[in-house]
Amino acid sequence: MRHNRPEAMSDIVKDPLPATPDTAFGDTGAETGNAHKQKTRIQITNEAKILEAALEVFSKDGFRGATLDRIASAADMSKPNLLYYFSSKEDIHITLLTKLLDLWLAPLRNLRADGDPREELSLYIRHKLQMSRQLPRESRLFANEVLRGAQHIGPLLKEDLHDLVDEKAAIIQSWIDAGKLAPCDPRHVIFAIWATTQHYADFDVQIRSVLRRDDDDQSHYADAEQLLTTLFLGQLIKD
Amino acid sequence: MRHNRPEAMSDIVKDPLPATPDTAFGDTGAETGNAHKQKTRIQITNEAKILEAALEVFSKDGFRGATLDRIASAADMSKPNLLYYFSSKEDIHITLLTKLLDLWLAPLRNLRADGDPREELSLYIRHKLQMSRQLPRESRLFANEVLRGAQHIGPLLKEDLHDLVDEKAAIIQSWIDAGKLAPCDPRHVIFAIWATTQHYADFDVQIRSVLRRDDDDQSHYADAEQLLTTLFLGQLIKD
DNA sequence: TAACATTTTTACCGGCTGGTCAAATATTCA
DNA sequence: TGAATATTTGACCAGCCGGTAAAAATGTTA
Numbered sequence: 001m002r003h004n005r006p007e008a009m010s011d012i013v014k015d016p017l018p019a020t021p022d023t024a025f026g027d028t029g030a031e032t033g034n035a036h037k038q039k040t041r042i043q044i045t046n047e048a049k050i051l052e053a054a055l056e057v058f059s060k061d062g063f064r065g066a067t068l069d070r071i072a073s074a075a076d077m078s079k080p081n082l083l084y085y086f087s088s089k090e091d092i093h094i095t096l097l098t099k100l101l102d103l104w105l106a107p108l109r110n111l112r113a114d115g116d117p118r119e120e121l122s123l124y125i126r127h128k129l130q131m132s133r134q135l136p137r138e139s140r141l142f143a144n145e146v147l148r149g150a151q152h153i154g155p156l157l158k159e160d161l162h163d164l165v166d167e168k169a170a171i172i173q174s175w176i177d178a179g180k181l182a183p184c185d186p187r188h189v190i191f192a193i194w195a196t197t198q199h200y201a202d203f204d205v206q207i208r209s210v211l212r213r214d215d216d217d218q219s220h221y222a223d224a225e226q227l228l229t230t231l232f233l234g235q236l237i238k239d
Numbered sequence: 240m241r242h243n244r245p246e247a248m249s250d251i252v253k254d255p256l257p258a259t260p261d262t263a264f265g266d267t268g269a270e271t272g273n274a275h276k277q278k279t280r281i282q283i284t285n286e287a288k289i290l291e292a293a294l295e296v297f298s299k300d301g302f303r304g305a306t307l308d309r310i311a312s313a314a315d316m317s318k319p320n321l322l323y324y325f326s327s328k329e330d331i332h333i334t335l336l337t338k339l340l341d342l343w344l345a346p347l348r349n350l351r352a353d354g355d356p357r358e359e360l361s362l363y364i365r366h367k368l369q370m371s372r373q374l375p376r377e378s379r380l381f382a383n384e385v386l387r388g389a390q391h392i393g394p395l396l397k398e399d400l401h402d403l404v405d406e407k408a409a410i411i412q413s414w415i416d417a418g419k420l421a422p423c424d425p426r427h428v429i430f431a432i433w434a435t436t437q438h439y440a441d442f443d444v445q446i447r448s449v450l451r452r453d454d455d456d457q458s459h460y461a462d463a464e465q466l467l468t469t470l471f472l473g474q475l476i477k478d
Numbered sequence: 479t480a481a482c483a484t485t486t487t488t489a490c491c492g493g494c495t496g497g498t499c500a501a502a503t504a505t506t507c508a
Numbered sequence: 509t510g511a512a513t514a515t516t517t518g519a520c521c522a523g524c525c526g527g528t529a530a531a532a533a534t535g536t537t538a
Contacts, residue, residue: 061301064304084516143386147382147442157444157448192438199430202385203386206396210400210430224427323484
Protein backbone atom coordinates (compact mmCIF):
# COMPACT_ATOMS: atom_id res chain seq x y z
CA MET A 1 0.00 0.00 0.00
CA ARG A 2 1.48 3.31 -1.06
CA HIS A 3 0.68 6.94 -1.49
CA ASN A 4 -2.82 7.10 -0.15
CA ARG A 5 -3.21 10.37 1.69
CA PRO A 6 -2.45 10.10 5.40
CA GLU A 7 -5.24 10.86 7.82
CA ALA A 8 -3.70 11.14 11.25
CA MET A 9 -2.27 14.40 12.59
CA SER A 10 -3.08 14.23 16.24
CA ASP A 11 -0.04 16.00 17.62
CA ILE A 12 -0.24 19.12 15.49
CA VAL A 13 -3.12 20.44 17.47
CA LYS A 14 -1.39 21.31 20.69
CA ASP A 15 -4.18 23.05 22.52
CA PRO A 16 -7.62 23.12 20.92
CA LEU A 17 -8.88 25.26 23.80
CA PRO A 18 -12.46 26.25 23.00
CA ALA A 19 -12.73 22.91 21.19
CA THR A 20 -13.09 23.11 17.44
CA PRO A 21 -16.79 22.70 16.69
CA ASP A 22 -16.78 20.28 13.80
CA THR A 23 -14.88 19.25 10.73
CA ALA A 24 -15.91 20.62 7.36
CA PHE A 25 -13.19 20.87 4.70
CA GLY A 26 -11.79 17.50 3.82
CA ASP A 27 -12.41 14.35 5.77
CA THR A 28 -10.06 13.97 8.71
CA GLY A 29 -11.50 10.78 10.12
CA ALA A 30 -8.42 9.02 11.40
CA GLU A 31 -9.65 5.90 13.12
CA THR A 32 -13.10 5.67 11.56
CA GLY A 33 -12.29 3.06 8.93
CA ASN A 34 -13.46 4.33 5.57
CA ALA A 35 -13.16 2.67 2.18
CA HIS A 36 -9.32 2.91 2.12
CA LYS A 37 -7.39 0.01 3.52
CA GLN A 38 -6.56 0.22 7.21
CA LYS A 39 -3.40 2.11 8.16
CA THR A 40 -0.46 0.40 9.71
CA ARG A 41 0.88 1.64 13.02
CA ILE A 42 4.16 2.47 11.27
CA GLN A 43 2.34 4.32 8.52
CA ILE A 44 0.50 6.49 10.99
CA THR A 45 3.57 7.48 12.95
CA ASN A 46 5.78 7.99 9.90
CA GLU A 47 3.27 10.07 8.01
CA ALA A 48 2.83 12.24 11.07
CA LYS A 49 6.62 12.50 11.38
CA ILE A 50 6.91 13.57 7.75
CA LEU A 51 4.14 16.15 8.00
CA GLU A 52 5.69 17.60 11.13
CA ALA A 53 9.05 17.89 9.38
CA ALA A 54 7.40 19.32 6.27
CA LEU A 55 5.63 21.93 8.36
CA GLU A 56 8.97 22.98 9.79
CA VAL A 57 10.60 23.33 6.38
CA PHE A 58 7.71 24.61 4.24
CA SER A 59 6.77 27.25 6.81
CA LYS A 60 10.26 28.69 6.72
CA ASP A 61 11.18 28.52 3.05
CA GLY A 62 7.91 28.16 1.15
CA PHE A 63 7.11 25.51 -1.42
CA ARG A 64 9.81 26.25 -3.97
CA GLY A 65 12.47 26.98 -1.37
CA ALA A 66 11.89 23.77 0.54
CA THR A 67 13.64 20.56 -0.55
CA LEU A 68 12.79 16.92 -0.06
CA ASP A 69 16.26 16.31 1.29
CA ARG A 70 15.78 18.81 4.09
CA ILE A 71 12.31 17.49 4.91
CA ALA A 72 13.65 13.93 4.93
CA SER A 73 16.54 14.81 7.21
CA ALA A 74 14.23 16.79 9.50
CA ALA A 75 12.02 13.71 9.66
CA ASP A 76 15.12 11.58 10.31
CA MET A 77 14.38 9.48 7.28
CA SER A 78 15.93 8.71 3.90
CA LYS A 79 14.48 10.52 0.90
CA PRO A 80 13.27 7.36 -0.86
CA ASN A 81 11.65 6.28 2.36
CA LEU A 82 9.83 9.57 2.57
CA LEU A 83 8.67 9.11 -1.02
CA TYR A 84 7.28 5.75 -0.04
CA TYR A 85 4.63 7.55 2.00
CA PHE A 86 3.98 10.52 -0.27
CA SER A 87 4.15 10.47 -4.03
CA SER A 88 5.81 13.86 -4.44
CA LYS A 89 6.83 17.11 -2.82
CA GLU A 90 3.59 18.62 -4.07
CA ASP A 91 1.66 15.77 -2.46
CA ILE A 92 3.18 16.51 0.94
CA HIS A 93 2.49 20.22 0.62
CA ILE A 94 -1.12 19.86 -0.45
CA THR A 95 -1.79 17.23 2.20
CA LEU A 96 -0.34 19.47 4.88
CA LEU A 97 -2.28 22.54 3.80
CA THR A 98 -5.54 20.69 3.44
CA LYS A 99 -5.22 19.06 6.83
CA LEU A 100 -4.38 22.31 8.56
CA LEU A 101 -6.89 24.57 6.88
CA ASP A 102 -9.67 23.19 9.04
CA LEU A 103 -7.74 23.81 12.21
CA TRP A 104 -6.85 27.25 10.94
CA LEU A 105 -10.43 28.31 10.35
CA ALA A 106 -11.87 26.78 13.50
CA PRO A 107 -11.99 30.08 15.41
CA LEU A 108 -14.07 31.72 12.72
CA ARG A 109 -16.40 28.72 12.59
CA ASN A 110 -16.97 29.31 16.28
CA LEU A 111 -18.55 32.71 15.72
CA ARG A 112 -22.17 32.37 16.87
CA ALA A 113 -25.04 34.51 15.65
CA ASP A 114 -26.92 34.23 18.93
CA GLY A 115 -24.04 35.38 21.09
CA ASP A 116 -23.27 38.86 22.32
CA PRO A 117 -21.32 40.72 19.59
CA ARG A 118 -18.80 42.04 22.07
CA GLU A 119 -18.13 38.64 23.55
CA GLU A 120 -18.14 36.84 20.24
CA LEU A 121 -15.66 39.21 18.65
CA SER A 122 -13.33 39.36 21.62
CA LEU A 123 -13.37 35.60 21.87
CA TYR A 124 -12.54 35.36 18.19
CA ILE A 125 -9.65 37.78 18.55
CA ARG A 126 -8.31 36.01 21.60
CA HIS A 127 -8.61 32.65 19.93
CA LYS A 128 -6.82 33.81 16.77
CA LEU A 129 -4.09 35.47 18.80
CA GLN A 130 -3.57 32.32 20.77
CA MET A 131 -3.18 30.35 17.56
CA SER A 132 -0.51 32.78 16.38
CA ARG A 133 1.31 32.25 19.64
CA GLN A 134 0.99 28.50 19.76
CA LEU A 135 0.96 27.58 16.07
CA PRO A 136 3.22 30.12 14.37
CA ARG A 137 4.53 27.62 11.84
CA GLU A 138 1.03 26.87 10.64
CA SER A 139 0.43 30.59 10.23
CA ARG A 140 3.61 31.01 8.22
CA LEU A 141 2.81 27.97 6.12
CA PHE A 142 -0.41 29.61 4.97
CA ALA A 143 1.21 33.01 4.59
CA ASN A 144 3.85 31.51 2.31
CA GLU A 145 1.25 29.70 0.26
CA VAL A 146 -0.96 32.76 -0.20
CA LEU A 147 2.04 35.01 -0.91
CA ARG A 148 2.98 32.97 -3.93
CA GLY A 149 -0.55 33.06 -5.26
CA ALA A 150 -2.15 30.10 -3.47
CA GLN A 151 -1.19 27.76 -6.30
CA HIS A 152 -2.06 24.69 -4.25
CA ILE A 153 -5.14 25.83 -2.33
CA GLY A 154 -6.66 28.30 -4.77
CA PRO A 155 -9.90 26.32 -5.22
CA LEU A 156 -10.27 25.88 -1.46
CA LEU A 157 -10.05 29.63 -0.95
CA LYS A 158 -12.51 30.38 -3.72
CA GLU A 159 -15.08 27.87 -2.54
CA ASP A 160 -14.85 26.80 1.08
CA LEU A 161 -13.23 29.92 2.49
CA HIS A 162 -15.47 32.20 0.46
CA ASP A 163 -18.58 30.44 1.71
CA LEU A 164 -17.42 30.47 5.32
CA VAL A 165 -16.64 34.17 5.24
CA ASP A 166 -19.95 34.94 3.56
CA GLU A 167 -21.76 33.02 6.28
CA LYS A 168 -19.95 34.71 9.13
CA ALA A 169 -20.08 38.15 7.53
CA ALA A 170 -23.84 37.73 7.45
CA ILE A 171 -23.81 37.25 11.21
CA ILE A 172 -21.84 40.45 11.72
CA GLN A 173 -24.19 42.22 9.33
CA SER A 174 -27.14 41.08 11.42
CA TRP A 175 -25.51 42.72 14.46
CA ILE A 176 -25.12 45.91 12.49
CA ASP A 177 -28.75 45.77 11.37
CA ALA A 178 -29.78 45.28 14.98
CA GLY A 179 -27.92 48.49 15.86
CA LYS A 180 -25.41 46.67 18.03
CA LEU A 181 -22.47 47.49 15.79
CA ALA A 182 -21.39 50.57 13.87
CA PRO A 183 -22.07 50.24 10.16
CA CYS A 184 -19.09 48.80 8.34
CA ASP A 185 -18.16 46.15 5.81
CA PRO A 186 -18.23 42.88 7.77
CA ARG A 187 -15.86 41.08 5.45
CA HIS A 188 -13.21 43.72 5.90
CA VAL A 189 -13.67 43.44 9.65
CA ILE A 190 -12.79 39.78 9.31
CA PHE A 191 -9.78 40.67 7.15
CA ALA A 192 -8.63 43.15 9.77
CA ILE A 193 -8.84 40.55 12.52
CA TRP A 194 -6.95 38.03 10.40
CA ALA A 195 -4.30 40.59 9.54
CA THR A 196 -3.66 41.88 13.04
CA THR A 197 -3.63 38.53 14.79
CA GLN A 198 -1.66 36.54 12.22
CA HIS A 199 0.82 39.39 12.00
CA TYR A 200 2.20 38.35 15.38
CA ALA A 201 3.17 34.95 13.98
CA ASP A 202 4.15 35.87 10.43
CA PHE A 203 6.18 38.96 11.33
CA ASP A 204 7.43 37.57 14.63
CA VAL A 205 11.05 38.42 13.89
CA GLN A 206 10.22 42.00 13.00
CA ILE A 207 8.14 42.48 16.11
CA ARG A 208 10.87 41.02 18.30
CA SER A 209 13.43 43.32 16.65
CA VAL A 210 11.32 46.39 17.32
CA LEU A 211 10.37 45.40 20.87
CA ARG A 212 13.79 43.88 21.63
CA ARG A 213 12.26 40.66 22.82
CA ASP A 214 14.16 37.40 23.19
CA ASP A 215 13.06 34.38 21.20
CA ASP A 216 11.30 32.72 24.12
CA ASP A 217 9.75 35.89 25.51
CA GLN A 218 6.05 36.07 24.69
CA SER A 219 5.04 38.78 27.09
CA HIS A 220 4.08 41.16 24.28
CA TYR A 221 1.08 38.99 23.45
CA ALA A 222 -0.75 40.38 26.46
CA ASP A 223 -0.25 43.93 25.17
CA ALA A 224 -1.34 42.83 21.73
CA GLU A 225 -4.54 41.32 23.06
CA GLN A 226 -5.32 44.43 25.03
CA LEU A 227 -4.76 46.72 22.08
CA LEU A 228 -6.71 44.61 19.63
CA THR A 229 -9.74 44.26 21.85
CA THR A 230 -9.60 48.00 22.53
CA LEU A 231 -9.29 48.60 18.83
CA PHE A 232 -12.08 46.36 17.68
CA LEU A 233 -14.47 46.83 20.57
CA GLY A 234 -13.94 50.31 21.89
CA GLN A 235 -12.86 53.57 20.50
CA LEU A 236 -9.25 54.42 20.06
CA ILE A 237 -9.57 58.17 19.83
CA LYS A 238 -11.47 59.94 22.60
CA ASP A 239 -11.36 63.65 21.74
CA MET B 240 34.57 47.76 -13.04
CA ARG B 241 32.44 45.05 -11.47
CA HIS B 242 30.18 44.29 -8.57
CA ASN B 243 29.92 47.65 -6.91
CA ARG B 244 26.40 48.00 -5.53
CA PRO B 245 24.04 49.69 -8.00
CA GLU B 246 22.54 52.98 -6.97
CA ALA B 247 19.78 53.79 -9.44
CA MET B 248 16.22 52.60 -8.98
CA SER B 249 14.18 55.43 -10.29
CA ASP B 250 11.30 53.54 -11.81
CA ILE B 251 10.39 51.46 -8.78
CA VAL B 252 8.78 54.41 -7.09
CA LYS B 253 5.72 54.85 -9.21
CA ASP B 254 3.87 57.46 -7.24
CA PRO B 255 5.62 59.00 -4.25
CA LEU B 256 2.51 61.05 -3.47
CA PRO B 257 3.15 62.92 -0.22
CA ALA B 258 6.82 63.02 -1.21
CA THR B 259 9.17 60.97 0.94
CA PRO B 260 10.79 63.38 3.39
CA ASP B 261 14.43 62.34 3.27
CA THR B 262 16.69 59.36 2.84
CA ALA B 263 18.06 57.61 5.89
CA PHE B 264 19.02 53.94 5.50
CA GLY B 265 21.67 53.47 2.85
CA ASP B 266 22.85 56.09 0.42
CA THR B 267 20.77 56.25 -2.75
CA GLY B 268 22.54 59.11 -4.48
CA ALA B 269 22.55 57.97 -8.09
CA GLU B 270 24.04 60.81 -10.10
CA THR B 271 25.88 62.66 -7.34
CA GLY B 272 29.33 61.24 -8.06
CA ASN B 273 30.69 59.80 -4.85
CA ALA B 274 34.00 58.03 -4.32
CA HIS B 275 33.02 55.08 -6.57
CA LYS B 276 33.80 55.40 -10.21
CA GLN B 277 31.08 56.92 -12.37
CA LYS B 278 28.41 54.55 -13.65
CA THR B 279 28.05 53.77 -17.30
CA ARG B 280 24.74 54.37 -19.02
CA ILE B 281 24.56 50.63 -19.71
CA GLN B 282 25.33 49.80 -16.11
CA ILE B 283 22.55 51.99 -14.82
CA THR B 284 19.89 50.59 -17.13
CA ASN B 285 21.00 46.97 -16.72
CA GLU B 286 21.22 47.09 -12.96
CA ALA B 287 17.75 48.59 -12.85
CA LYS B 288 16.53 45.90 -15.24
CA ILE B 289 18.00 43.19 -13.02
CA LEU B 290 16.53 44.62 -9.81
CA GLU B 291 13.13 44.91 -11.44
CA ALA B 292 13.32 41.27 -12.54
CA ALA B 293 14.61 40.22 -9.14
CA LEU B 294 11.72 42.00 -7.44
CA GLU B 295 9.31 40.07 -9.61
CA VAL B 296 10.88 36.71 -8.78
CA PHE B 297 11.92 37.18 -5.15
CA SER B 298 8.55 38.63 -4.18
CA LYS B 299 6.78 35.56 -5.47
CA ASP B 300 9.07 32.73 -4.38
CA GLY B 301 11.26 34.12 -1.62
CA PHE B 302 15.02 33.96 -1.48
CA ARG B 303 15.50 30.21 -1.53
CA GLY B 304 12.72 29.60 -4.01
CA ALA B 305 14.00 32.12 -6.53
CA THR B 306 16.68 31.13 -9.04
CA LEU B 307 19.25 33.15 -10.93
CA ASP B 308 18.08 31.54 -14.15
CA ARG B 309 14.55 32.85 -13.68
CA ILE B 310 15.75 36.30 -12.70
CA ALA B 311 18.06 36.38 -15.70
CA SER B 312 15.35 35.33 -18.08
CA ALA B 313 12.92 37.83 -16.55
CA ALA B 314 15.57 40.49 -17.10
CA ASP B 315 16.05 39.22 -20.66
CA MET B 316 19.69 38.56 -19.99
CA SER B 317 22.09 35.63 -19.78
CA LYS B 318 22.98 34.38 -16.33
CA PRO B 319 26.71 35.17 -16.58
CA ASN B 320 25.82 38.62 -17.82
CA LEU B 321 23.64 39.12 -14.78
CA LEU B 322 26.52 37.99 -12.57
CA TYR B 323 28.69 40.61 -14.19
CA TYR B 324 26.64 43.26 -12.44
CA PHE B 325 26.00 41.50 -9.12
CA SER B 326 28.42 39.15 -7.43
CA SER B 327 25.83 36.65 -6.24
CA LYS B 328 22.16 35.88 -5.71
CA GLU B 329 22.54 37.10 -2.15
CA ASP B 330 24.03 40.36 -3.41
CA ILE B 331 20.97 41.03 -5.57
CA HIS B 332 18.59 40.22 -2.74
CA ILE B 333 20.32 42.37 -0.17
CA THR B 334 20.72 45.26 -2.59
CA LEU B 335 17.04 45.09 -3.45
CA LEU B 336 15.89 44.95 0.16
CA THR B 337 18.18 47.72 1.29
CA LYS B 338 17.15 50.03 -1.52
CA LEU B 339 13.47 49.42 -0.94
CA LEU B 340 13.41 49.60 2.85
CA ASP B 341 13.65 53.36 2.75
CA LEU B 342 10.75 53.66 0.36
CA TRP B 343 8.83 51.21 2.48
CA LEU B 344 9.20 53.17 5.69
CA ALA B 345 8.63 56.60 4.17
CA PRO B 346 4.97 56.82 5.31
CA LEU B 347 5.93 56.25 8.93
CA ARG B 348 8.73 58.81 8.66
CA ASN B 349 6.05 61.26 7.61
CA LEU B 350 4.25 61.04 10.94
CA ARG B 351 4.54 64.51 12.48
CA ALA B 352 4.35 65.25 16.19
CA ASP B 353 2.87 68.71 15.65
CA GLY B 354 0.02 67.51 13.46
CA ASP B 355 -3.51 66.62 14.47
CA PRO B 356 -3.55 62.98 15.66
CA ARG B 357 -6.67 62.19 13.67
CA GLU B 358 -5.24 63.64 10.49
CA GLU B 359 -1.79 62.20 10.99
CA LEU B 360 -3.05 58.68 11.62
CA SER B 361 -5.57 58.71 8.80
CA LEU B 362 -2.92 60.04 6.43
CA TYR B 363 -0.57 57.28 7.53
CA ILE B 364 -3.21 54.62 6.97
CA ARG B 365 -4.15 56.01 3.57
CA HIS B 366 -0.53 56.24 2.55
CA LYS B 367 0.25 52.68 3.62
CA LEU B 368 -2.85 51.37 1.91
CA GLN B 369 -1.90 53.14 -1.28
CA MET B 370 1.52 51.51 -1.17
CA SER B 371 -0.10 48.10 -0.83
CA ARG B 372 -2.19 48.87 -3.87
CA GLN B 373 0.60 50.32 -5.99
CA LEU B 374 3.64 48.39 -4.78
CA PRO B 375 2.35 44.95 -3.86
CA ARG B 376 5.53 43.20 -4.98
CA GLU B 377 7.61 45.29 -2.63
CA SER B 378 5.25 44.38 0.19
CA ARG B 379 5.55 40.69 -0.61
CA LEU B 380 9.31 40.93 -0.91
CA PHE B 381 9.53 42.13 2.68
CA ALA B 382 6.90 39.69 3.87
CA ASN B 383 8.89 36.81 2.39
CA GLU B 384 12.10 38.05 3.94
CA VAL B 385 10.61 38.49 7.41
CA LEU B 386 8.76 35.16 7.19
CA ARG B 387 12.01 33.25 6.81
CA GLY B 388 13.54 35.06 9.76
CA ALA B 389 14.93 38.23 8.14
CA GLN B 390 18.24 36.53 7.48
CA HIS B 391 19.38 39.33 5.19
CA ILE B 392 17.98 42.40 6.93
CA GLY B 393 18.07 41.31 10.55
CA PRO B 394 20.50 44.07 11.64
CA LEU B 395 18.50 46.72 9.80
CA LEU B 396 15.36 45.72 11.68
CA LYS B 397 17.11 45.66 15.04
CA GLU B 398 18.76 49.02 14.61
CA ASP B 399 17.18 51.34 12.06
CA LEU B 400 13.62 50.04 12.23
CA HIS B 401 13.72 49.78 16.01
CA ASP B 402 14.88 53.37 16.33
CA LEU B 403 12.31 54.67 13.87
CA VAL B 404 9.45 52.91 15.64
CA ASP B 405 10.66 54.12 19.01
CA GLU B 406 10.74 57.67 17.71
CA LYS B 407 7.27 57.53 16.20
CA ALA B 408 5.80 55.61 19.12
CA ALA B 409 6.96 58.48 21.32
CA ILE B 410 4.90 60.85 19.19
CA ILE B 411 1.80 58.72 19.62
CA GLN B 412 2.52 58.48 23.33
CA SER B 413 2.65 62.27 23.52
CA TRP B 414 -0.84 62.38 22.01
CA ILE B 415 -2.03 59.94 24.64
CA ASP B 416 -0.43 62.00 27.39
CA ALA B 417 -2.16 65.08 26.01
CA GLY B 418 -5.48 63.27 26.33
CA LYS B 419 -6.07 63.24 22.61
CA LEU B 420 -5.88 59.48 22.30
CA ALA B 421 -7.16 56.59 24.38
CA PRO B 422 -4.39 54.98 26.42
CA CYS B 423 -2.81 52.11 24.51
CA ASP B 424 0.56 50.72 23.56
CA PRO B 425 1.76 52.94 20.69
CA ARG B 426 4.05 50.35 19.19
CA HIS B 427 1.24 47.86 18.88
CA VAL B 428 -0.84 50.53 17.20
CA ILE B 429 1.89 50.79 14.60
CA PHE B 430 1.96 47.01 14.27
CA ALA B 431 -1.80 46.97 13.75
CA ILE B 432 -1.58 49.56 11.00
CA TRP B 433 1.22 47.66 9.31
CA ALA B 434 -0.69 44.42 9.57
CA THR B 435 -4.02 45.64 8.25
CA THR B 436 -2.65 47.69 5.37
CA GLN B 437 0.03 45.30 4.16
CA HIS B 438 -2.46 42.46 4.38
CA TYR B 439 -4.15 43.79 1.25
CA ALA B 440 -0.94 43.28 -0.74
CA ASP B 441 0.42 40.14 0.90
CA PHE B 442 -2.87 38.25 1.03
CA ASP B 443 -4.23 39.72 -2.19
CA VAL B 444 -5.14 36.35 -3.64
CA GLN B 445 -7.03 35.33 -0.53
CA ILE B 446 -8.95 38.59 -0.41
CA ARG B 447 -9.84 38.34 -4.08
CA SER B 448 -11.03 34.78 -3.55
CA VAL B 449 -13.27 35.78 -0.67
CA LEU B 450 -14.61 38.91 -2.37
CA ARG B 451 -14.70 37.30 -5.82
CA ARG B 452 -12.76 40.16 -7.34
CA ASP B 453 -10.99 39.98 -10.71
CA ASP B 454 -7.24 40.51 -10.85
CA ASP B 455 -7.51 44.06 -12.12
CA ASP B 456 -10.41 45.08 -9.89
CA GLN B 457 -9.22 47.26 -7.03
CA SER B 458 -12.57 48.61 -5.94
CA HIS B 459 -12.33 46.92 -2.54
CA TYR B 460 -9.54 49.28 -1.52
CA ALA B 461 -12.11 52.03 -0.97
CA ASP B 462 -14.00 49.79 1.47
CA ALA B 463 -10.76 48.87 3.15
CA GLU B 464 -9.80 52.49 3.66
CA GLN B 465 -13.19 53.29 5.09
CA LEU B 466 -13.13 50.43 7.53
CA LEU B 467 -9.58 51.02 8.68
CA THR B 468 -10.10 54.71 9.34
CA THR B 469 -13.32 53.88 11.17
CA LEU B 470 -11.47 51.23 13.12
CA PHE B 471 -8.47 53.28 14.12
CA LEU B 472 -10.16 56.63 14.54
CA GLY B 473 -13.69 55.95 15.64
CA GLN B 474 -15.46 53.31 17.57
CA LEU B 475 -16.60 50.09 16.01
CA ILE B 476 -19.12 49.01 18.58
CA LYS B 477 -21.78 51.52 19.61
CA ASP B 478 -23.95 49.80 22.20
C1' DT C 479 40.83 54.52 -36.78
C1' DA C 480 43.39 52.37 -33.39
C1' DA C 481 43.96 51.39 -28.62
C1' DC C 482 41.56 50.56 -24.69
C1' DA C 483 37.81 49.41 -21.52
C1' DT C 484 33.33 47.57 -21.02
C1' DT C 485 29.93 44.23 -21.92
C1' DT C 486 28.19 39.80 -23.60
C1' DT C 487 28.53 35.10 -24.83
C1' DT C 488 29.92 30.26 -24.90
C1' DA C 489 31.36 26.44 -22.56
C1' DC C 490 31.76 24.52 -18.45
C1' DC C 491 31.83 22.78 -13.25
C1' DG C 492 30.61 20.29 -8.96
C1' DG C 493 26.88 19.83 -6.14
C1' DC C 494 22.03 19.63 -5.36
C1' DT C 495 17.19 18.74 -7.14
C1' DG C 496 12.97 15.72 -7.38
C1' DG C 497 12.37 11.26 -8.25
C1' DT C 498 13.07 5.96 -9.68
C1' DC C 499 14.38 1.19 -9.16
C1' DA C 500 15.44 -3.10 -7.36
C1' DA C 501 17.30 -5.39 -3.77
C1' DA C 502 17.54 -5.99 1.21
C1' DT C 503 15.29 -5.94 5.54
C1' DA C 504 11.69 -5.92 8.94
C1' DT C 505 6.92 -6.97 10.29
C1' DT C 506 2.61 -9.40 10.39
C1' DC C 507 -0.20 -13.23 10.80
C1' DA C 508 -2.01 -17.99 9.30
C1' DT D 509 7.70 -21.10 11.56
C1' DG D 510 7.36 -19.43 7.23
C1' DA D 511 5.09 -17.14 3.58
C1' DA D 512 3.19 -12.81 2.43
C1' DT D 513 3.38 -8.17 3.04
C1' DA D 514 5.18 -3.74 4.48
C1' DT D 515 9.21 -0.93 5.00
C1' DT D 516 13.89 0.71 4.31
C1' DT D 517 18.05 1.22 1.87
C1' DG D 518 21.70 2.26 -1.60
C1' DA D 519 22.75 3.16 -6.17
C1' DC D 520 21.44 5.87 -9.54
C1' DC D 521 19.53 9.55 -13.08
C1' DA D 522 18.59 13.66 -15.88
C1' DG D 523 18.12 18.26 -15.17
C1' DC D 524 18.69 22.39 -12.51
C1' DC D 525 21.48 25.15 -9.20
C1' DG D 526 24.85 29.03 -8.21
C1' DG D 527 28.85 30.34 -10.05
C1' DT D 528 33.54 30.60 -13.00
C1' DA D 529 36.82 31.36 -16.87
C1' DA D 530 38.10 33.09 -20.98
C1' DA D 531 37.24 34.53 -25.32
C1' DA D 532 34.45 37.26 -28.33
C1' DA D 533 31.91 41.34 -29.26
C1' DT D 534 30.81 45.91 -28.46
C1' DG D 535 31.39 50.59 -26.99
C1' DT D 536 34.38 54.68 -25.92
C1' DT D 537 37.65 57.97 -26.68
C1' DA D 538 42.13 60.02 -28.16
